[in-house]
Amino acid sequence: MSADTVTFETELDSPPETVWRALAEPALREAWLGEGGEVVEAQPTDRLVLRWTRDEPPSVITFDLRPGEGGGAHLTIVHSAGLARLAPAPARRAATLAGGWRMAA
Amino acid sequence: MIQADPIFRALGDPTRRAVYERLAAGETNVAELTAGLHVSQPAVSQHLAALKTAGLVRERRDGRRTFYRVEPEGLAPLVDWVVRTNEFWPEHIDRLKELLTRMEP
Numbered sequence: 001m002s003a004d005t006v007t008f009e010t011e012l013d014s015p016p017e018t019v020w021r022a023l024a025e026p027a028l029r030e031a032w033l034g035e036g037g038e039v040v041e042a043q044p045t046d047r048l049v050l051r052w053t054r055d056e057p058p059s060v061i062t063f064d065l066r067p068g069e070g071g072g073a074h075l076t077i078v079h080s081a082g083l084a085r086l087a088p089a090p091a092r093r094a095a096t097l098a099g100g101w102r103m104a105a
Numbered sequence: 106m107i108q109a110d111p112i113f114r115a116l117g118d119p120t121r122r123a124v125y126e127r128l129a130a131g132e133t134n135v136a137e138l139t140a141g142l143h144v145s146q147p148a149v150s151q152h153l154a155a156l157k158t159a160g161l162v163r164e165r166r167d168g169r170r171t172f173y174r175v176e177p178e179g180l181a182p183l184v185d186w187v188v189r190t191n192e193f194w195p196e197h198i199d200r201l202k203e204l205l206t207r208m209e210p
Contacts, residue, residue, distance in 0.1 A: 004183060004186075004187070006187055006190040006191055006194065008194045008195075008198065010198050010202075012201075012202065012205060013202075013205070013206075014205040014208065018205060018208055018209075019201075019205065021208065022201060022204055022205060022208065028204065028208075031200075031204055032197060032200035032201045032203070032204045033197055033200075033201070034197075055186070057113055059186075059190075077194060077198075079190050079194070081113075081183060081186050081187075081190075082113070
């Protein structure tokens with residue numbers, strides 16, 4: 001967990017195929033999420049990565065989808081402000097940095 | 106909107122992040138910073154200037170010596186983003202669930 005990332009997990013009653021349409025089809029996605037998502041990676045029905053232009057600089061939203069209980073779907077949403085994306089750092093270094101931020105805040 | 110452009114530009118550079126990380130551990134001067142980082146003193150000074158411009162670092166003069174430390178409010182825009190993003194998702198996940206109930210499985 002990095003200092004510039006927010007994560008949510010949710011169980012959905014609909015199957016992954018249906019949830020995928022709600023994530024990946026622009027009209028459906030905009031109906032619940034609004035505008036501002038540019039698709040940068042799509043792996044039906046597992047993963048969708050959006051560049052989120054309503055943040056400046058744009059942030060990154062990653063949806064990970066897998067089958068859930070009773071025919072539903074488990075959705076993980078990782079929303080990153082994108083510091084790590086600007087300058088990729090080894091995981092250990094990133095963890096140290098996150099620690100430094102908590103100390104600073 | 107993150108409104109954190111200067112923060113991202115300043116911390117996008119790995120060496121500058123290392124400088125910031127070290128300052129998060131406590132106040133120090135350019136010589137001490139340089140000794141631990143294996144980069145030239147002018148380079149460290151440049152990184153400090155960039156961090157200062159971004160509002161991330163504060164300097165204190167003591168006679169002819171200058172000390173640097175982390176500005177506690179510097180990461181506030183990023184913290185604001187995390188707070189806003191944490192508020193954004195529960196509401197939009199509810200909208201997604203509502204949309205899914207209206208979609209054909």
